[in-house]
Amino acid sequence: MAFHRATFVAASLFSITILGAGCGGGEGTGPGAVSPTSGASSAAGGNATDFTARDTDGKTVRLADYLGKKAIVLNFWATWCEPCIAEFPHLRKLQTANQDKLQILGVAMDGPESVANVPAFAKRNQINFPVLLDEDSHVAAIYNPKKSAPLSVLIDKQGHIAAIREGYNPGDEEFLAKDISKMLDASPAAN
Numbered sequence: 001m002a003f004h005r006a007t008f009v010a011a012s013l014f015s016i017t018i019l020g021a022g023c024g025g026g027e028g029t030g031p032g033a034v035s036p037t038s039g040a041s042s043a044a045g046g047n048a049t050d051f052t053a054r055d056t057d058g059k060t061v062r063l064a065d066y067l068g069k070k071a072i073v074l075n076f077w078a079t080w081c082e083p084c085i086a087e088f089p090h091l092r093k094l095q096t097a098n099q100d101k102l103q104i105l106g107v108a109m110d111g112p113e114s115v116a117n118v119p120a121f122a123k124r125n126q127i128n129f130p131v132l133l134d135e136d137s138h139v140a141a142i143y144n145p146k147k148s149a150p151l152s153v154l155i156d157k158q159g160h161i162a163a164i165r166e167g168y169n170p171g172d173e174e175f176l177a178k179d180i181s182k183m184l185d186a187s188p189a190a191n
Contacts, residue, residue, distance in 0.1 A: 044164050048072075048155045049142045053107070053132040056119040061132055063155075066103050071162075071183055072155040073104045074143055076134075079114055079121045081149040083168040088125050090173035094180060095129045101157075101184055104129040107139050109147060152176060156183050 077084035108118045115135045154163040162183040
């Protein structure tokens with residue numbers, strides 16, 4: 001009996017560790033990196049595809065409204081995703097520190113059963129960047145077809161996908177910050 005209990009506990013801890021990295025998705029290479037062919041249909045190195053979505057205030061937002069003005073991070077998340085919640089403080093810091101040259105756009109992938117909770121959830125978690133509602137998954141179909149959460153798509157000022165990062169574990173914020181810094185350093189200065 002003790003052997004079975006120990007095996008169950010070890011298997012449970014392994015499952016929690018694996019699931020803690022993200023709320024869905026596939027394999028990447030390195031801590032949270034996604035290979036150019038495995039993540040989004042708009043792969044790293046390709047051009048960003050425009051889309052339209054409503055934000056939590058009911059305003060229509062187009063990706064094209066930001067292209068050419070700032071670098072962009074599309075951060076896919078959901079209210080039920082614990083790693084997403086753990087990543088928010090780091091995203092808030094990145095947005096504040098780089099507000100002149102970077103715009104984070106949160107993409108809430110909550111479906112009809114929980115989309116009504118998104119505005120209060122965003123306020124409770126002090127999200128300081130626009131939150132777009134992707135209830136019908138049309139934005140995820142372009143950038144995150146596996147619906148991994150969290151997943152960040154980094155788009156440079158010229159509209160090229162610079163990197164894709166999948167999942168979140170404590171410490172991964174350093175890798176995301178380095179990817180953003182590299183993208184911002186490679187972008188021409190703002191006009």
